[in-house]
Amino acid sequence: MDPSTPLKPTRITPAARAGLDRWRKARFGLFIHWGLYSIPAGVWKGKKVPYIGEWMMFQEKIPIATYEKFAAQFNPKKFDAAAIVRLAREAGQRYLVITAKHHDGFAMYDSPSNPYNIVKATPFARDPMKDLARECKKQGVTLCFYYSQDLDWHHPDGAWNTWDFDEKKKNTDRYLKEKVLPQLKELLTQYGPVGLIWFDTPMCISRKQSAAIRAFVKKQQPGCLVSGRIGHGLGDYGIPRDNQMPPGRLEGGWEVCATLNHTWGFKSHDHEWKSSTDLVRTLVESASKNANYLLNIGPKADGSVPAASVARLRSVGRWVQAHGESIYGTAPSPFTHDFPWGRITTKGRILYLHFFSRPSRHFELRGLKTKVTSAVPLLKSDHKIGISQTIDSTGTPLLKLDLQGVRFRNPVTVLKLRLSQSPTVIPGPIQEPDGSISLLSAESQPGAAKGKPALHITPLGFTSGWKNSTDYLDWNATVLTPGEFTVEIITTHQHLEPWSGGHTARIEAGGKTLSKKITRDYEIDYTQAAYFLRIATRMGRVKITESGPFTLRLHLDKILPPPNDTPLWDDLSPLIVAVRLLPFSKA
Known part of the structure; x- marks a missing residue:
């Protein structure tokens, strides 16, 4: 399970609860990834790199002595805090999260505790966070900071720089004491009220260390939220993976973070911009599922925002300005599932x-x-x-x-x-007017032939821990129009990680048993398909003869061992999104 997913509710103080309520009502925020990585802009030694721009130092294993030279070139004379905050307002974004320190370890603000920062190490010699804090206050946007608390490729004890430092000599507690806590104190005392600290990538940090960081933030500003990626379920709210949209409604507070193209930090050759239509629909879908939408821009090295980013945010803003009543301050859909329309x-x-x-x-x-x-x-x-x-x-x-x-x-x-009153609905899946029946994993009940199932459903609505062939999923749905249906299993995976297919599935429904390997029969088109593929496996056909209650059970009779290429988050057991039944037509 993604460690940014809350495992259980943390104790919420009145100040934090008030901050959480404000954040939920905002629904839409601006993410800004800006740093030294905007200078190479996705090009290293003449080669256009395929990965996200801000990870260049890690991917190319650039020595610190080489990477530090970017600081001497960093002079963003076109940075305009007032224009950036105004852009957020025009887009309808009510809070702003900017990278105070990303994984490269470079502080984009005046950090008295560490000279590797924009004021002391660059010819710009100015603190852009002071300008942003002033403009956010002036224009009514909540200022928030991104801070990489675990990965730091510049500090000897930070995680994941093994080309400059001996991993065996790393001491995370020393890194937290020398760099993380002093810099967090600076961020929480130098710029006035801070809405939240957006922590990220808790790969090596312990639960005790995450808890200590959380307590430190709350001591400085009790109303400041801590993002789910503090790790170990200790955040005030959860965050799905980057550019991931859960299949159904979520419980508790969540935030979908997403890019305008495919990178977070600026890349000069990434021109695969998402359409304004997709962006608006992602905002709507996030709100309907109980999540905020944090949409990113990556300014250039000169501080300017790419014109394509500006155009798309303004386009989204025009829709939000007219329809904001249906987004701001809303609660999610009363239905667990989505609708075709x-x-x-x-x-x-x-x-x-x-x-x-x-x-x-x-x-x-x-x-x-x-x-x-x-x-x-x-x-x-x-x-x-x-x-x-x-x-x-x-x-x-x-x-x-x-x-x-x-x-x-x-x-x-x-x-x-x-x-006439607050909405109440019939729970569980109901056949749609187009005849389709969608059975989300989140609406299923895990079971086992004997004892308690290891299989469970994650808070994001996916299966996890499916390692025993004696485990199964049960659904109870309502059918209004009987008939013959094509049955499909929908699985998913992150686009850079292996797909867990090839298992043998068995479905029992309508008095019939369907058995087949999970194969990649086709991919479903949806807004996040570039990042999290949804793969359909056609299992066969069943006939439902009567309207009313309908049950379906899914087994995995043969579960393949996971591949050696272990992903960062998932346990590589099959990730089942849904089973769906589509009306069969002989035409």
Whole structure:
């Protein structure tokens, strides 16, 4: 399991709870990765590197004596704190997180405790964090800092520099005492109130050390949040992996962090920019799943923000300015699962339906038990939408909306539904009007033929620990329209890490047993497909003859041993996202 995932709730003080509430209501933040790595900009010794720009020192094993020379070249005369904070406001981003120190160990602020910083080691000789702190206060944006507490390739005791230093001689406690704690104190005392410290990559640090860092931050500023990547489940909120979107609704506080292209730090040759449509939809999806959206820019070495980044943030901002009511201060969807047509957020007695595509005139939402008193387009409140609520023969509540005359526009159209009370829904999967049935792992119940299963579902909604063939997953769903269905298993993996396929799966459903190896039959297109592939395996077909309750059980009869290429986070047991049933057509 990713160590940035909270394992259990930490004790929340009133000050931290108030900070967490403010952070949740903000929903949208600006991430900034800026440092010496913006000088080579993804090119080393004439070669365009394929990896993320800020990891160049590690990937190329650049000696400290060589990397330090970048500091003498760093003179970002085009840095404009007021313009950057204004850009965040234009995008609708209400907090800002900037790299105070990344893994290369270089401090992007005036650090009295360590001379390897932008004021003392560069011709710029100015503290950009002071400028940002002033502008954030002036423009009403919450200032936050990123700080790499574990990986530091400049300090002898920091993690993961084995080309300059002897790993056997490293002393993490000494590194924390000499560098981490003094610099955290500087960040928390030199710039006024800080919304959060965004820690990262807790690969070598112990639970005791993570706890000590957390306590130190809270002592300096009790209301300052600690990100999930402090490690060991000790954060105030959780963070999925970079550019990862969980498949279903999350419990507790979360934050999806994502790039505008494929790098965090500036790379001169990365022009694969995400579309504004995808960015808006990712913001909506994050909010619907109980997560904030932290969207990154990587300024150039001269301090300017790439024009493509500015254009996309402003485009997102135009949508947010008109539709912010459906994002800011919202709670997640009352449903655990997604919908083929879009996503839902809530605010008290209001549901916001976010449509990613144009629905049919007679739209149907299944499973909402609460009475809907009115429905209008968010941007045209005088257009009253026709409402019908019934209960079908299975006991499933059906909401039908007559959408005649409603204009649907990209990237997202929002309908506002006012309810008689806070929404309540039928739990579990329900067949969609298009006939499909999606069974998320998060909606399953793990079991075992004997004893307690080692298999479990992670807080992000994936299977983990599936090492015993006696373990299984059970689903209970509601079918409204019987028929013949193609059954698929959906698995996932991070794009740079091995896929855990080849296991033999067995599905029991509809009085039939389907058995097949998990193969890469095709890949599902979705917004984060470039980072976390979702791979479909066609298992065969089943026939459901009656409407009403439907059960499905998934076994793995043969589980292959994990490959030697062990990833950073996952245990390499099969990562099952869902099982889905699609109506079979002979045409």
